[in-house]
Amino acid sequence: MTTQATGARSLDLRTRFYEEIDPLLDAFPDVDVVLAVIGSGYLSRAIERHPGRVIDVGIREQALIGVAGGLALAGRRPIVHTFASFLVERPYEQVKLDLGHQDVGAVLVSAGASYDVSAGGRTHQAPADVALISALPGWTVHVPGHADEVAEILHREAEGTGRVYVRLSGQRNSRPHPVDGRLHLMRDGARETPVVLAVGPMLDTVLEATADLPVRVAWTATPHPLDADGLRALAGPTPVLAVVEPYLEGTSAAAVAAALADRPSRVLHVGVPRDAELRRYGTPRDHAAAHGLDPAGIRGPVKELLG
Structure with a gap:
């Protein structure tokens, strides 16, 4: 890993993102950072050292993506940041058109995840x-x-050119793992043992939930595009699989189904339920429990899958 940040590095994902901005701007002269107020208070050093390269458009999320598209058309590499609901949902048409339809690249980095800002x-x-x-x-x-x-x-x-979405969460695992786009086996077992695939920060929770269950546990930090070859190699000829994602349940269903299309399989998708609309705002831990994404909530469906 190449990083030039100095001093003790934060274990918090969002804080680490802010810590990396100044060294990123040093290392990559074509990179600009585009904000919509959120995050600007954490970047005073980068703003001072790199005038004109940290652009705050104000609370204008559609303009946030439009400015990024313009920078990309001019040959710049924009890193765009705000909360996920304001980065993806509110300016979705601009993401589709100003980046996708114009076929230009950017790195969108969100915070807040599914319910980190639950009180909001x-x-x-x-x-x-x-x-x-x-x-x-x-x-x-x-x-x-x-x-x-x-x-x-x-x-x-x-230093790439593609369209990339990086989703930051307040939840985290105890140690880092390879972020090479592939699936990695984290707990082994017999070849015919079912697989539980944990995505991103769900790994430690899945390991706790399945500690005494006869399953293998795999992990990836890149759910899209999914490592289909890796999944097929792990799943075997008659897959029994659970996919645990920290966002909408079934988000990876199409990719998993395509990877296993020629094999008889049983697949469980665990995530934020599609019919869930919580109207009482507790802590993120409360929301995880309510959505079945704490260890107890994950353990129950996986035991049912084992039959």
Whole structure:
């Protein structure tokens, strides 16, 4: 991993993103950062050292994406940041047109995840963000589970040209893992043992939920495009699989079905339920429990899958 940040590095994913901006701007002269107020208070050093390269458009999320599209057309590499609901849902038409239809690249980096800002109400919750981005052609989605993974992904994608969505969460795993786009086996077992695939920051929760269950546990930080070859190699000829995602349940269903289309399979998707509309705003932990994304909530469906 290449990073030039100095001092103790934060374990919080969002804070680590802010810490990496100044060294990113040093390392990549074609990178600009585009904000819609959120995050600007954390970037005073980068703003001072790189005048004109941290652009705050104000609370104008459609303009946020439009400015990024214009920068990309001019040969710049924009890194665009705000909460997920304001980065993906509110300016979705601009993401589709100003970036996708114009066929230019950018790195969208969200915070807030599905319900990190639970006290902010439904306006600040975005469990459908990965499903929406995945519906557009040409995007890569990274869902890191550790601050070191955030740094590695940022530096790699800053020198790329593609359209990339990086989803940051308040939830995190205890240690980093390879962010190479592939599936990685984290707990092994017999070849015929069912597989539980954890996405991003769900890994430690899945390991706890399945500690005494006869399953293998795999992990990826890049659910889109999904590592189909890796999934097929792990799943075997008659797959029994659970996919645990920190966003809308079934977001990866089409990709999993395509990867296993020639095999008789049983697949469970665990995520934020599609019929869930919580109208009482507790803590993120309360929301995880209510949505079945805490260890107990994951354990029950996986045991049912085992039969």
